[in-house]
Amino acid sequence: MSFELDEDTALEARSPGVYAGTITGRWMVGMGPMGGYLAAIILRAVLAESPLPDPVTMTVHYLARPLEGPCEVTVTTLRVGRGHANFRAELVQEGEVRCASLVTVGRLRDAGPFDFQPPAPVVPEPGESIAVRRIGEAPTLWERLETRAAKGDDLFFLRTKAGEAMTGGWTRLADGRGTDALTVALFLDCWPPAVFNRTMQMDPIGAPTIEYTVHWRNKPSSDWCYGRFETRTLAGGYVDENGELWDTSGVLVAESRQLARYLGGRAGPAESP
DSSP states (O other), rough: OEEEEEEEEHEHHHHHTTEEEEOGGGGGEETTOHHHHHHHHHHHHHHHHSSSSSEEEEEEOOOSOSSEEEEEEEEEEEESSSOOEEEEEEETTTTTEEEEEEEEEEEOOOOOOOOOOOOOOOOGGGSSSEOOOOTTTTTHHHHHHEESSSGGGSSGGOOOOHHHHHHEEEEETTTOOOOOOOHHHHHOOOOOOTTHHHSSOTTOOOOOOEEEEEEEOOOSSSEEEEEEEEEEEEETTTTEEEEEEETTTSEEEEEEEEEEETTTTTTOOOOOO
16 A cells, blocks of 8 residues: 555655655645644654664755755765764755755664663543644645544643643644654655744744754554644744644654744744755
């Protein structure tokens, strides 16, 4: 069976460290493809080069808005050690670097006797949560995802008044594909920005991501994952967001941090990241 995420991140090796792919229109949000989808494309190329199986940390800088159409990912091996391998990757279109990334790959170990993590969110199971069919202005993206909100206040467009800049909910891929490292990069970037719960409105240009970092902590044991996102600072036209991703067994799968452009409703021309 073919799954959309695998089709839309598929790459063909052209030469050592060089991969050709296509950015499709199925993961659009706002005025371009979502950053988590672009990260998944880059990560697939890096994993194809890596002798080790599990991404540990990845940072992506979005330099210019990618376009729907052909792309090329170039991967440079910086170092390969016994426990970790380090890579630099660039996503290029029309001769321009659109995304630049640093990735460390290693091997995630089974739980040890001294492991600890934050307490898992206490929320209803996916089947007992609120089904969300369409969010904001991204119907194409949300056709790809099945989503559930634990309560109405978790989403700005279901709220009756402004609240804390926190959001979250359950997500899985609508076509039945399981959750893995690529999906984690997607899920930590797919929920409406937490700042919208505070402002109660979308920015005219959305909230285009400038920098996105993911830390993988454990392999997920379920297709459904619960994302919890919080913004602590909106200042100078930029907003942060911290994310956590949990599986249904209460295991912390990954953490993320983003910096995005946010004009807060002020008028101005549309801008690229």
